[in-house]
Amino acid sequence: MSENTIHNNDYAVIGKSVPRIDGREKVTGAAKYTGDLKFPNMLYGKILTSPHAHARILSIDTSEAEKLAGVKAVITHKDVPSLKYGISPARWDENIFCIDKVRFVGDKVAAVACIDEETCYKALKLIKVEYEVLPAVLDPLTAMDEGQPLVHEEYERNINTEIHQEFGDMENAFKNAHHIRKDRFVGQRTYQSPIEPHSAISMWQDGKLTIYSSTQSPHYFQYYIAREFGMKMGDVRILKTYVGGGFGGKLEPTGLEFAGAVLAKNTGRPVKMFYDRAEMFAHNRGRHAQYMEITSAVDKDGKILGCHTNFIMDGGAYTSLGIASAYYAGALLPLTYEFDNYKFDMFRVYTNLPACGAQRGHGAPQPKYAFECHLDEIARDLNIDPLEIRIRNARRPNTVTPNDFGINSCEIKSCLERAGAMSGWAEKKGKLPKGRGIGVATGSFVSGAGYPIYRTNLPHASAMIKVHEDGTAATLYTGAVDIGQGSDTVLSQMAAEAMGFVYEQMKIVAADTETTPHDFGAYASRQTLMSGAAVKQAGEEVKRQLLDMAASMLQRPVYDLDVKAGEIFSISDSSVSLSFSDAAREFFVRRGPLVGKGSYTPPKLGGKFKGAAVGTSPAYSFCAQVSEVQIDEETGVIDVLDVWDVHDCGMVINPGLLHGQVHGALFMGLGESIWEQVLFDDKGKIVNANLAEYRLPTALDMPKVHSGLIDSYEPAGPWGVKEVGEGSTNPTMGCFANAIYDAMGVRINSLPLTYEKVWRALKEKREKEQAQK
Amino acid sequence: MQAIVDKEGIKRYLISLTVNGDTYTVVVKANTMLVNVLREELNLTGTKKGCETGDCGSCTVIMDGKPVNSCIILALEADGKEITTIEGVAQNGVLDKLQESFLNQTAVQCGYCTPGMILSAKALLTRNPNPTEHEIREAIAGNLCRCTGYVNIVKAIKEAAGQPVDEH
Numbered sequence: 007m008s009e010n011t012i013h014n015n016d017y018a019v020i021g022k023s024v025p026r027i028d029g030r031e032k033v034t035g036a037a038k039y040t041g042d043l044k045f046p047n048m049l050y051g052k053i054l055t056s057p058h059a060h061a062r063i064l065s066i067d068t069s070e071a072e073k074l075a076g077v078k079a080v081i082t083h084k085d086v087p088s089l090k091y092g093i094s095p096a097r098w099d100e101n102i103f104c105i106d107k108v109r110f111v112g113d114k115v116a117a118v119a120c121i122d123e124e125t126c127y128k129a130l131k132l133i134k135v136e137y138e139v140l141p142a143v144l145d146p147l148t149a150m151d152e153g154q155p156l157v158h159e160e161y162e163r164n165i166n167t168e169i170h171q172e173f174g175d176m177e178n179a180f181k182n183a184h185h186i187r188k189d190r191f192v193g194q195r196t197y198q199s200p201i202e203p204h205s206a207i208s209m210w211q212d213g214k215l216t217i218y219s220s221t222q223s224p225h226y227f228q229y230y231i232a233r234e235f236g237m238k239m240g241d242v243r244i245l246k247t248y249v250g251g252g253f254g255g256k257l258e259p260t261g262l263e264f265a266g267a268v269l270a271k272n273t274g275r276p277v278k279m280f281y282d283r284a285e286m287f288a289h290n291r292g293r294h295a296q297y298m299e300i301t302s303a304v305d306k307d308g309k310i311l312g313c314h315t316n317f318i319m320d321g322g323a324y325t326s327l328g329i330a331s332a333y334y335a336g337a338l339l340p341l342t343y344e345f346d347n348y349k350f351d352m353f354r355v356y357t358n359l360p361a362c363g364a365q366r367g368h369g370a371p372q373p374k375y376a377f378e379c380h381l382d383e384i385a386r387d388l389n390i391d392p393l394e395i396r397i398r399n400a401r402r403p404n405t406v407t408p409n410d411f412g413i414n415s416c417e418i419k420s421c422l423e424r425a426g427a428m429s430g431w432a433e434k435k436g437k438l439p440k441g442r443g444i445g446v447a448t449g450s451f452v453s454g455a456g457y458p459i460y461r462t463n464l465p466h467a468s469a470m471i472k473v474h475e476d477g478t479a480a481t482l483y484t485g486a487v488d489i490g491q492g493s494d495t496v497l498s499q500m501a502a503e504a505m506g507f508v509y510e511q512m513k514i515v516a517a518d519t520e521t522t523p524h525d526f527g528a529y530a531s532r533q534t535l536m537s538g539a540a541v542k543q544a545g546e547e548v549k550r551q552l553l554d555m556a557a558s559m560l561q562r563p564v565y566d567l568d569v570k571a572g573e574i575f576s577i578s579d580s581s582v583s584l585s586f587s588d589a590a591r592e593f594f595v596r597r598g599p600l601v602g603k604g605s606y607t608p609p610k611l612g613g614k615f616k617g618a619a620v621g622t623s624p625a626y627s628f629c630a631q632v633s634e635v636q637i638d639e640e641t642g643v644i645d646v647l648d649v650w651d652v653h654d655c656g657m658v659i660n661p662g663l664l665h666g667q668v669h670g671a672l673f674m675g676l677g678e679s680i681w682e683q684v685l686f687d688d689k690g691k692i693v694n695a696n697l698a699e700y701r702l703p704t705a706l707d708m709p710k711v712h713s714g715l716i717d718s719y720e721p722a723g724p725w726g727v728k729e730v731g732e733g734s735t736n737p738t739m740g741c742f743a744n745a746i747y748d749a750m751g752v753r754i755n756s757l758p759l760t761y762e763k764v765w766r767a768l769k770e771k772r773e774k775e776q777a778q779k
Numbered sequence: 780m781q782a783i784v785d786k787e788g789i790k791r792y793l794i795s796l797t798v799n800g801d802t803y804t805v806v807v808k809a810n811t812m813l814v815n816v817l818r819e820e821l822n823l824t825g826t827k828k829g830c831e832t833g834d835c836g837s838c839t840v841i842m843d844g845k846p847v848n849s850c851i852i853l854a855l856e857a858d859g860k861e862i863t864t865i866e867g868v869a870q871n872g873v874l875d876k877l878q879e880s881f882l883n884q885t886a887v888q889c890g891y892c893t894p895g896m897i898l899s900a901k902a903l904l905t906r907n908p909n910p911t912e913h914e915i916r917e918a919i920a921g922n923l924c925r926c927t928g929y930v931n932i933v934k935a936i937k938e939a940a941g942q943p944v945d946e947h
Contacts, residue, residue, distance in 0.1 A: 025882050032890030033878040033897065035825020035865030042824035201829045201837055201925050202891040250827070250891030251925050283830045490889025490926050662885035666927055670888065673928030697834035697923060705916040705929040 018571040019503040020725060023662030027495045027514060028248065028488070037248045040220045041205040045276040048207070049078055051269050052126040052279070053261050054116040054133050055288060056108035059144065059358035059690030060155065061137035063107060066116060071132035076125035079272045080133065082116045086268050091234050093226065093258035093363075095460045097166065097325035099158060102234070102264040107140070109157055109323035110360050111691045112288025114261045119269040119277050142358040144690050146320035147297060149355040157323055157356035166321045167332045167354035169617060173408035174347030179312025183303030185387060189380045190299045192756035193372030194683040195320065197292035198365050199702060202250020204286060208266035209276035216243045217263055221517075222252040222489055223527025226459060227259045228519045234264060245518035252489040253674070254364035255291050257529050258326060287684065287695035291326050291363030294319040294354070296335060298376040303347075308388050308395040312347035315339060315373065319362075321354045326363035327459070328354050330620055334369030337621035339377055340407040341450035342418055342628065343399040348408040358690050364529065366674055367451065367735035375757060378447035378740025382747065391435060392744065393426050393446050396630075400448075410613030413626055415728070417654035417716040418448060421630035424714055429632040429650040435748070441637050442647075443749025449629045449736030453656075453720070453729035454532025456611035456622030466532070468523040468605035469540040471501055471548050475599075477590030480505065480548070481513040485525025486537035488516060491731055492663040493533045497541050499659055500724065504545020505552070505602070506569030507586055523603070531729035534659065535625060535722070536606050542724040543604025551600060555593040556584050624722035627729045628654040631672075631737035633709070635745040642765030644680055646709040646742065651734060654716045657726035661715075667731040668713045675738025677703045680758050780858060794858035798823065799867025807854040814838045814849040816857070817864060825865035825894045829923070836922030839895030840864050846902040848921070865894035868901065877901055877939040884944065886935035888926030896922045900936045909940055 031037040068080040083103040090098040103114050118129040141155045148154060149164040157164055180186060206219040215237065221227050224244035232239045249256065262279040270277040281289060299316040315336050321328045336350030367374075385395040400419040406412050425446065426432065434444045458466065470483040482501045488494040498512040515521055525537055549569060556574045557564040566577050574589055576582035593600045611622035630652050636645040651668050658664050681701040685693050694700045719726035739757060747753050752767035781793040783806075795804045798821060805820050814831075817823045817840070826849055829837035833851035840849045841863040868875045877897050880886070887893050896919055903910055903918035910918070915936045916929070924932065934944045 023885065026885070026887060028890070029882045029887055030874070032887045032893050033865075033874065033881050034869050035823075035894045037890050038824065039827070039891065041828065042818075199925055200889070200891075201835055201923060202827070202889065203829065248890060250829075251889040253925070283832065283834075490891075492888065662931075666885050666888055666931060669928035669930040670926045674925070676928075696832055697830045698832065702923050702925065703928075704920040704923065705933065706920045708916075708929050711928065711930055 017503060019499050019509045020659045023660055024495065024499060024509050026492060027498050027512065039202055039248045039250055040207060040218050041203065041280055043207055043218060043247065045207065045209065048276040048278055049119040049121060049273060050123045050126055051117055051119040051266055051277045052130055053114050053265055054130045056104070056111060056113040056115055058108055058137055058139050059111050059142035060140040061108050062140060063104060064136040064138055067134040068116065070134065071118060071129040074125065074129050074132060076121040077118060077129045078121065079119040079269050080116065080129065081265065081268055081272065086264070087234055089234055091230055092325050093327050093459060094325050094329045096329055100324050102261065110358050112360055113323065117265040117269060119273050142690050144357060144359065144686065146295065146318060146355050146357050149357055150353060157358055161356060164356040165353055166325060166356050167329045167352070169332060169336065169350060169352040171336070171350045171409065171615065171617065174312065176312050176314065176347050176349050179347040180303045183311055184306040185384065186301065186303050187380065187384050187387060188299065188301040189383055190755065191376035191379060193296040193298065193375065194757045195293060195295040195362065196365060196678050196682045197287055197290060197684050197700065198253035198255035199697070199700065200251030200253060200255055203281050203283060204256060204260060204262055204289070205278065205280040206262040206266050207276055207278045208263065208270040210271050214241050214243065215267055217267065218245055218247060219263055220249045220256055221246050222257045222487055222529055224487065224517050224519045225485060225524060225526055226257070227263060229460065230259050231263060231267065235267065243520040246487060249489040252528060253366045254368070254529065256489070257364060258291065260289055283697060284695040287692050288360055290322065290360035292684065293365040294321065294328065294331055294362040294369065296372045298373055300376055300380045302380065302384060304384055308385060308390045308398055310343055310345040310399050313345060314349040316351045317373065319352065319354045320357055320359065322357055322359045322361035324361035326361040328362060331362065331364060331369035333617050333620035335373045337409055338370040338450065339373050340409060341411070341626055342401055342448040344401045344405060346408055359686060366671065367732045370451065371736050371739060372757065374449060374736045375739035375743060378737065379743050379753065379755065382744045393422060393431050396446060396448060397422050409621070410618060411622055412611070414722055415625065415654065415656060415718050415720040416628055417718045418628040418630065420716045421628055421652040421654055422448065424716060425630040425632045425650050425652040428652065428712055428714055429634070431632060441639060441749055442634065443637070443745045443747065444632060444634045445741045445744030445748055446630065446632045447737035447741035447744060449631070449733045451627050451729055451733030451736065452530055452621065452623030453535040453625040453627060453723065454608070454623055455530040456608050456624070457619045458526055464524060465605040465607045467525045467537040467540040469537065469544040469603065470523050471505065471544045471602045473548060473590045473600040475591065475594045477587035479511045479513055480507055481515060482541065483515050483522045484537060484541060485522045486516055486533045487528040489528050491528070491667060492660065493528065493537065495663060496534055496659045497537055500538050500541045501545045504542045505548045506571070508572045531732045534727050534729065535724070538727055539606035539724045540604040544602040547602030547604065548600060552586065552589050552593060556589045559589060559592055560584060625656070625720045625728040627733040629734055629737060631741045633741045633745045635742060635749055637746060637749045637764060639768060642761040642768060644746065644759065644761060644764060646676065648710045648712065650712045650714070652714040652716060653730055653734065654718045655730040656718050656720035656723055656728035658715065659727060664730055665713050668734050669711055671731060671734035672711055672738055673703055673708060675735050676707065678758065679739045679742045680760065683758055792855060794854060796857045796859065797861045799863060809855065811854040812850055813852040813854050813857045816854045817849060823864050823866050827891055827894060829891065836895045836899065837892055839898045839922060841898050841902050844902065844905065846899045863898065865897060868897060875901070877935070880935040880938035884931045884935040884938055886927060886931040892922055892924040896924065896932055900939070904940055
């Protein structure tokens with residue numbers, strides 16, 4: 007039995023599905039998102055973007071736009087710093103506005119600030135830009151060929167990132183193999199599509215720049231905006247209101263913040279900037295399309311001896327977070343299954359398409375799709391049950407991956423067994439009627455990155471708790487960012503638990519670089535573990551001071567006292583009691599503010615080879631998924647009937663929110679599996695930059711979800727927690743592909759697994775079978 | 780409908796609409812969308828903009844009993860109509876049973892689709908107090924949610940309809 011089970015009942019606040027701290031505001035429409043804010047004298051700003059995928063800028067004439075009534079400022083590259091920026095410090099390759107050439111349809115050229123939105127559109131039309139159209143690089147597979155145009159002159163053969171890693175003894179593994187198999191798969195470009203469009207409001211006062219932004223990380227925005235404008239970080243304040251989803255797409259500052267800051271400065275007025283839906287697609291930073299070749303060597307029992315992954319990813323025109331995406335693609339693959347020998351080759355190439363970045367699961371879901379399909383093919387070659395081959399290869403706790411990631415808790419074997427039992431795998435596999443199939447796959451993810459995005463020795467998270475003067479409430483100040491996942495709620499629960507207080511009287515101030523202590527923000531599934539560790543420490547500091555005061559008030563030794571759910575009690579004498587509030591009030595009277603603080607820095611993690619840091623984490627989540635599908639032979643229509651998702655995500659702070667993450671991850675995986683794909687015409691222009699033709703699943707598309715949990719305790723996390731939100735995206739695409747194979751005997755080796763692809767594969771199979779007769 | 784022409788020759792119309800029980804008179808252009816009247820003129824920002832092309836449903840309001848995408852309804856079409864926005868769902872600070880059930884069932888994550896989702900559900904339960912699960916899914920099929928997979932939203936609507944709800 008894990009520690010989790012033993013102590014679970016001792017908790018007063020965590021482990022319970024308390025209602026969201028922001029729930030009432032959100033259901034009444036009172037919750038304000040950045041686009042809902044207005045400031046006196048506020049202007050509206052829009053960005054002029056490139057209509058060409060690749061073109062030299064010959065001239066820009068803004069004179070006509072400047073003359074239009076209601077236009078307050080027009081800016082181009084001449085009016086802004088030329089310092090290159092980007093979220094990845096290894097490749098700063100973006101400018102606020104393009105200087106010499108544009109690199110994709112949607113690249114930033116100029117911006118306007120006007121008295122209203124309508125004037126902005128009129129002004130943009132009056133800016134004359136003369137282009138010399140250049141040949142564009144649109145195909146990532148030929149981007150590296152000799153003679154191709156260069157997206158960035160300084161990056162030869164359009165190579166943005168190149169990775170070659172080898173661990174163990176590959177030669178020996180392949181020499182001793184019973185069976186070797188190579189498969190190729192293709193992943194598609196997808197877009198996060200948060201329902202709230204990006205928006206930012208910039209304003210200046212006495213040399214200080216304040217930006218309200220729909221951001222996943224006020225800290226990185228503050229850092230990069232200060233750097234771009236040569237300002238002290240203390241003179242830049244970034245804060246978020248409510249954020250309407252991010253999924254990785256709101257992690258890095260955009261033209262809205264950079265151009266908005268300049269427009270606000272030049273006009274001396276607040277400026278609201280925003281993307282419409284098509285502009286969101288153009289800004290993109292969604293999932294990279296990957297071309298994936300996997301070769302594995304196995305023994306006769308299907309045990310993986312060695313694996314070689316050879317990938318190319320389409321990075322688009324800029325780096326974004328793509329270096330990390332490229333590393334993640336290969337580095338996270340050895341998490342779920344144990345093998346000692348691993349080789350990973352990757353090229354991330356530049357193309358004249360919108361830049362790709364980090365989307366839920368980051369670089370991992372497509373390689374996971376490829377590997378899970380590949381493993382099913384190996385199982386079939388060796389006549390082993392797909393669930394069984396996964397159980398045989400399942401990673402064990404307290405192991406180290408070939409690329410030096412230390413794994414503490416790991417219950418993937420139990421996840422597989424439970425998912426098998428819940429789904430009735432044994433009764434169904436091979437026994438379902440034609441057209442019906444069942445598939446299995448696994449997933450895993452980091453619980454926060456071991457190292458920050460840029461090099462710094464700042465702690466990864468910090469927190470402060472201030473108990474109200476009369477002791478009846480406490481406010482948690484945290485830099486952690488709630489983008490919908492519920493971190494404000496979870497961290498408030500953790501604060502209350504650590505202090506011995508009640509959740510109902512918790513208040514929270516979050517994600518404001520001026521009023522809250524530093525935190526890197528919402529990415530890499532880091533906040534429950536990392537921000538949670540800082541919050542726990544802050545709460546424990548409050549508790550220590552409170553009990554010290556109580557000891558003095560009650561004339562008892564402090565070691566005899568404890569506090570839980572707002573009541574201080576004696577361990578030895580049940581007649582002694584004092585309320586949290588009374589002791590906290592007395593503390594304020596005698597000693598001043600009752601404040602606790604905490605911070606968290608992960609231990610040194612990872613190996614010494616190039617790129618060893620990427621993919622390290624204090625803890626990893628694990629999950630297994632089984633799905634059942636029904637395929638219509640005539641049309642190829644895929645109907646996902648049931649999905650069984652079983653997770654090892656450590657101690658659960660709020661089960662309601664946790665299952666919500668599982669549902670959302672499955673939903674996004676479903677969309678990416680079957681419908682979602684950003685499509686381009688032959689000029690590099692997106693043809694489906696809207697929510698009708700970029701098809702997100704609707705309520706009618708969702709299968710029945712059965713979400714289960716394996717008891718687990720992660721020693722690296724506060725109270726034993728680890729992540730759930732991203733790892734659960736990883737199994738879905740492979741799981742459905744395997745279920746489709748089980749149903750119809752056709753392998754769809756490219757994403758999305760569209761009805762048309764299934765129909766074509768069935769047609770080919772029929773034709774082949776007829777030819778053999 | 781009363782119209783005036785401004786100096787540039789653009790016609791503006793005087794319309795009256797009832798929003799959450801109160802009647803407002805506003806001046807709009809022929810191409811002004813209802814969502815902008817609600818958000819910009821009446822400061823009812825609970826009605827969200829997600830796509831402005833009628834695809835996502837974030838701007839859903841109830842107009843004369845029917846859920847509509849206010850981003851593709853001309854303000855002129857709303858003249859004389861009765862409109863309920865999310866701000867009009869709770870009465871005197873008391874939440875509607877749908878709002879309560881959305882909280883109970885953890886049906887809210889980022890919250891951006893929530894106002895539109897609640898209004899589509901409210902329109903459904905008003906015309907069909909005991910819907911099947913398929914009818915519920917159909918009623919909210921025009922409201923996109925990127926966070927929840929609709930799982931808990933469907934449960935919340937069932938709960939508000941007084942139907943039993945499964946775990947997880």
